[in-house]
Amino acid sequence: MAVIVDLAVQGAQMLLVLLLAPLLTGLVRKTKARFLRRRGPPLLQPYRDLVRLMRKEVVLAESASWLFRVIPYIIFAATWVAASLVPTFRTGLLFSWSADLIAIIALLGSARFFLALAGMDVGTSFGGIGSSREVMIASLAEPAMIMVVFTLALVAGSTQLSTMAGALLYSEVGLRVSLGLALVALVMVAIAENARIPVDNPATHLELTMVHEAMVLEYSGRHLALIDLAAALKLLLYLSLIACIFMPWGIARADASLTALGLGLVSYFGKLAVGGLLLALFETSIAKMRVFRVPEFLGAALMLGLLATLLLFVSRSL
């Protein structure tokens, strides 16, 4: 019986992240528009965009290969699997032991690897710009993320996300300096990985300012829909990650009752809404950086992560 409940919860989680991701993107866009004193698109517009794109015919470049057609599915699969393993409203997911936080980061890394290959596939210079800048950003964002993972794992005693969420919620961890530093580093990395201002502008029309958009320039139809959905999932994943580790209040335990699950769901929606609003506020109040300032930004995140890990190596209570 317990196994069936666990399976149902895991399945619900997978569906939930898939359904919520476009809503989150819609919320961020609407809030940004409001801050700029525009009305903005409706909240459900991303869903309509996805459906519209899915129905359209794919226009494929003549020099594109079979890999180009397969890559959107690979990216979507990797991101969806990763997003399903991050606890949202309940810890103790059934399959959480199959991939810990390092494996989740690596799954996102493989999605990015294939996306960069897609940029190179058609043989245009814009794809090359996107791919080369993306791997430069990744070469610093991923180590910073790994250092954050180290910090969290050393504090919580495990790299499994469910165990981490439980440890940070229920044991006497308290407010620790290394966690504060890890939070700052994680936010910086999340901004870089999700291609948000100040690292990359997701709404730009100028090709020379693009990183993520330049790689998917040649995609159309259902392929583009999958890639957009995967990007929205990635944003949801990072917000859920920050929420379940640094704001774990309200998340239901592994053996919780139905009311606790409901409470977990409500608090999760609240955290996502708050996260989306803060993201929109942050993006509106800061300008995009020059491309070669991004390594300094991410280098700072790497140093903060390294400092946080170092503090934990050096002292037990930091």
Add this chain to the structure above:
Amino acid sequence: MRGLDFDIAHLLAGSLVLISFLQLYQDRLYALINMFAIHALVLALSVAWQAHVQDAPHLYVTAAIALGFKAIVIPVALHRIIVRLGIHREIEKVVGVGAAMLLGMGLVALSMVVMLRVTAGADPLAREDLAFALSVVLLGLLMMVTRRNAVSQVVGFMSLENGLVLAATGAKGMPLVVEISVAFSILIAFIVIGIFLFRIRERFDTVDVQALDIRRGERQ
């Protein structure tokens, strides 16, 4: 002092180190002064927390001095004057941001090792605060050494002094903390004024205020 008290003290001290790193990262003078204002604000919070936890009301005075003087008065004054004198441009650095960050990391590691080994017998949680304070001092020195602009060097000196105040308040029972803070603040005020006097004299060949007024009238 147990548990949450210590954690908040550590968190505030750690934030001070974080803000020192962010100061090293800035390359615009305007943003640097804002960072310094936040540095002083966090210091004021930290000292106020120590006053609350140690039950030492005279530390509230130090916190007030840090807040009023260093978090509000000096940054506002610096903002106005640098815009007037036209030196609100980029800070020239001797070493790049990446190298400065790496050096900063090394200094923090060094102060951790030194403090935690040298004070092996002392109260374990005060030692870590002292280690953070030493890191802030060293990072302030690093900023003074790696910048060419006089104002940024002054900001580095002031953040160095913030680190000293942090160390002093963290160690329970250090006497004359308030008096020393006031003395340091007056010293800094004189340094800042001195810089601008030299600058004014360079530009206008005089520090006579009346001459400045006449010039301003002409320029309008």
Add this chain to the structure above:
Amino acid sequence: MLTLVLLCIGALFGVSALAIAIGRSALATPIVYGSSLVVSLLSCLTGVAHLLSGSAVERLTLPLGLPWLGTHFRLDALSAYFLAVVGLGTFAASLFALGYGRHEKTPSRVLPFYSAFLAAMNLVVLADDAFSFLVSWEFMSLSSWALVMAHHREQENVRAGYVYLVMASFGTLALLLAFGLLAGPDGGYGFAEIRDNHPSAVFAALVMILALVGAGSKAGLVPLHAWLPLAHPAAPSHVSALMSGVMTKVAVYGFVRIVFDLVGPPAWWWSIVVLTLGGITAVMGVLYALMQHDLKRLLAYHTVENIGIIFIGLGLALAFKTHGADFAAALAMTAGLLHVFNHSVFKSLLFFGAGAVLTATGERDMEHLGGLIHRMPQTAFVFLVGCAAISALPPLNGFVSEWLTFQAILLSPQLSSWGLKLLVPAVGALLALSAALAAACFVKAFGVTFLGRPRTPAAERAQETDRFSRAAMFFLAALCLVAGILPGLFIDALARVVQAFVGARMPVQAGVEWLSIVPIAESRSSYNGLLVFLFMVISGTLMAFAIHRLASDRLRRAPAWDCGYPDPSPVTQYSASSFAQPIRRVFGTVVFRVREHGEMPPPGDTRPARLTVELHDRVWDALYAPVANAVGFAADRLNRLQFLTIRQFLSLVFASLVTLLLVLAIWP
């Protein structure tokens, strides 16, 4: 089993002699490679059997070599493991060479040395006394040198061979001194006697440094790596795969044998040296690789990075062992040794792909390739699997060893030494940095070579390779996937090896449910490659199916959009140097003193603009160039001895005779 392996080695030597005889006939290639194939398979299976069956250590002494010493051979768990790794690599290379070797223009220069090379590598792993170890080691170096010089008409190959020879001799000298110190004044050169003879702390430290220098130079540790990117690309592709994938692992075996086994209990600071060198090597190797546009040289530099990762694992094992944390040491050592296997598999696969591209197009330079995925689809597919595996992407095998290394780093706060407390987080950051840069490097390698549009007519005319080459590559790609999905098998196989050296082993993985791996405890962390792979496949196919059914599945080909500026010329797409430019600018300005300048001709002048990129190899300038200059200087000075008169030569002889008599007279 030991006798079986020795017979196999003897057979390889026999084949080598045969190849000298029939070198010029057309049958030589299939005979030599075919027999090498069979023999390597046999030795690999023997190694695996010994490892899995848990049989006892086997010893054998033959009356060859030095009269008072004989030649000792020993097959224990470590030797069996490395025998399996070597056998697997040589099996794949021989299979590949059955097809690739047909394109060899001078097979008589390659075939005899090939079998001898294989035989020598197997011998090193089995040697049980210093003399046979060193003789086999030198044999390995010399036969691979001969293979590097196979195409000796090209000037760069000659230089590569020269540098290789010098570095190999230097490495052997270091190992000779190490064994001399280990044997001690009594001179017992058998490994059994060396194990009983515990040198003092100073001598043990010297032995460790000498072993690190000697074995490290063969493996490719920075700063002793300079020969590797010159020599590995110069050899024929299957030999490059063997040198990068297998010979470097034999060097790792040498290091493990000396430092973990022969020298006795290690000192606490040894791990600091190994970890620092490993971390620096990992990052420097991949940064060098990113700056290359020659495909084989890029792969050779990348080997340097992976050797760095292996040494990080071994360094952590040393650190844990000296602090008494045997269990953590077992984890770190398993991670390092598993990476030995993983790297030999995917590096060989990548070199085979490069060899296939070389035969198909005649080009090694990536900037003359492009669009090969359309012309060589199967090669492109397996090369992609190799690139994904080496970039440590789940669910393939590269991720498993990297994950285990990270788990070992997460256990290190229990180390009490201050130096390690500061060093291990930094090494962790370096490891993460090198992993991210490796992914960047292989996006570049695969993207510029196989994707995009063909940049030269040679690339446009490429043809798919032959069956044998493809079979070898598919075999290795399948192995990458299997090792990624079922890592528990490999970890359990390594348990005996690790047990012998650190006295503990990782938990038994065979009983873990759903085939996960649990490095420390269930509650701490676990990973299930099979489930991750299945989830990805299921969700991908489900989505594809759903979309194709419910939404649209129409497709139309059209010219590339390219923001409305389509350009038919393939020159406008990104080349290898342009792809690496952001990373070159971020990291290269510091590490390599990169300077880029462009010269634009004045308006009205129709000459093309010119971009020059200048790179300085700091290690070469700081270490190799001064040493070479000093040696040249000393040689010039000593050259004057050539031009003395007869009288002066006689006085030299006379003086030395008188000196020796004086010594005899004065010596008490």
